[in-house]
Amino acid sequence: MIAAFALILVCQLFGEVISELFDLPVPGPVIGLGLLFIGLIVKRHPPKVLTDAADNLLIHFSLLFVPAGVGVVTQLDRLRGDWLPITAALIFSTLLAMVLTALLMSKLLPKPKASVGDGDAK
Structure with missing residues (x-):
């Protein structure tokens, strides 16, 4: 190790x-x-x-997030002043990551093969 x-x-x-x-x-x-x-x-x-x-x-x-949490707490004044652009950037980047991940997974995962009788059943 x-x-x-x-x-x-x-x-x-x-x-x-x-x-x-x-x-x-x-x-x-x-x-x-x-x-x-x-x-x-x-x-x-x-x-x-x-x-x-x-x-x-x-x-x-999860222990690796402790220093990041401490860093956020030490920068509360900056966060109070710039909360709107920070929140917008977080939301935009999260949505972008989710969309790109979905697109990538749809390209990389194999497509399911349709069986012979799947389209005929009602």
Whole structure:
């Protein structure tokens, strides 16, 4: 498990280095996640220790929202002043994500095959 977490952190470190080295507007952890994704595509099957570590992270996923919640509480004055654009952006981005996800799933999921007698029954 330690090796899997070390791999995740090394990917994040490489992402940070790439982000700083090329002065990219993308955060290092996002680049690191992309590097890990590319590595998993090349390998084809993720190592068991990595899937176990990911499962453990997902079990405790709600704990990762605590820092974000604290950040929101520390910025209440800003939220009070800009509540309308923030709310509009949240609603718009949520609806956009839902529509794009539905479109993507409709393209990726296999279509059900119609049986011979489905259209004739009344």
